[in-house]
Amino acid sequence: MLKPDMSKKAIIHDADACKGKLRSVHDTLDILSGKWKISIISSLSINGKRRFMELQRDVEGIGAKMLSKELKELEINELLVRTVYDTKPVTVEYELTPYGKTLQAIIYEMSIWGIQHRKRITGR
Amino acid sequence: MLKPDMSKKAIIHDADACKGKLRSVHDTLDILSGKWKISIISSLSINGKRRFMELQRDVEGIGAKMLSKELKELEINELLVRTVYDTKPVTVEYELTPYGKTLQAIIYEMSIWGIQHRKRITGR
DNA sequence: CGGGATCCCACCGGATACTG
DNA sequence: CAGTATCCGGTGGGATCCCG
Numbered sequence: 001m002l003k004p005d006m007s008k009k010a011i012i013h014d015a016d017a018c019k020g021k022l023r024s025v026h027d028t029l030d031i032l033s034g035k036w037k038i039s040i041i042s043s044l045s046i047n048g049k050r051r052f053m054e055l056q057r058d059v060e061g062i063g064a065k066m067l068s069k070e071l072k073e074l075e076i077n078e079l080l081v082r083t084v085y086d087t088k089p090v091t092v093e094y095e096l097t098p099y100g101k102t103l104q105a106i107i108y109e110m111s112i113w114g115i116q117h118r119k120r121i122t123g124r
Numbered sequence: 125m126l127k128p129d130m131s132k133k134a135i136i137h138d139a140d141a142c143k144g145k146l147r148s149v150h151d152t153l154d155i156l157s158g159k160w161k162i163s164i165i166s167s168l169s170i171n172g173k174r175r176f177m178e179l180q181r182d183v184e185g186i187g188a189k190m191l192s193k194e195l196k197e198l199e200i201n202e203l204l205v206r207t208v209y210d211t212k213p214v215t216v217e218y219e220l221t222p223y224g225k226t227l228q229a230i231i232y233e234m235s236i237w238g239i240q241h242r243k244r245i246t247g248r
Numbered sequence: 249c250g251g252g253a254t255c256c257c258a259c260c261g262g263a264t265a266c267t268g
Numbered sequence: 269c270a271g272t273a274t275c276c277g278g279t280g281g282g283a284t285c286c287c288g
Contacts (some may be wrong), residue, residue, distance in 0.1 A: 216249080
C-alpha cells in the first residue's frame, strides 16, 4: 500500500514544482515589469552611478515621464538608490543597491543571448 | 605621440563596449517583448510540448487573443514550432525549438532570482 | 478545441510646456 | 538639471461571438 501512495505524492510534488518554477519566474517579471526597467538596470550595472539625463541617453527611446516613473518603482523595490546633491542646479544620481546588483546574472545572460542572436540574424 | 592616441582609442573602445552591451540586452528584450512571452517560454521549457488551452492555464491571466498573438511572434522568431494534428476536434501542440531552448539560461536565472526574492519579501 | 473577427476601453507612454 | 503637469493618441488586452 506504500508504493501507490508514494507515486501519487511524487506526481503531486512534480505539479507543485512546476507551479513553483512558473511562479518564481512570474515574481521576477513582476519586479521587472514594463518596457524599460531592464535597460535602466543594465545601464547602471555597466556604468555605475548615473544621472537622470545620462540614463535618458543610455536607454534609447525613453521619455522623461517614463524614466521618472520606472526609477521610482525600482527605488520602491530597493533595487536602486536616488541621491540628491545640493549643487546649482541640482544634481541627482542613481545607483544600484547591492540587492539590485543581484539582477546582474539575468542581465548577463540576456547580453550573451543578444550577442549570439545578432550574429545568427546578420551572419547569414 | 603614441600614448595620447592609444588612451583616446581606449576610451572610445570602452564607450563602444558599453553601447554594445546595452545593445545586446536591448536586442534580447526586443525578441522577448510584451508581457507574456517569457512566461510562455517558461511553461514550454518546463513542460515540454503544450497545447493551447494548457498554455492558457499555465500563463495566468492571459486571454486567447494575446496568447495567439504572442505564440505567432515566437514562431516567427523560430523560438517555437506549432504542430497541428488531424484529430477531431483538432489538436495543436507548441514546442520550443532547439534555438528557443537557448533561452533557458535566462529563464533559469529569473527563476532563481524570483525564489530568493520571495524569501526576502515574505521571510521578515 | 483552437483560434479569428469585432467591439471597446483603460492606460501606456510620447510631446510639449512649465517649475524649482 | 531634474523632474512635474497636461494633453492626447495608439494599442494592449478583455469580452463576446463565430467558424472549421
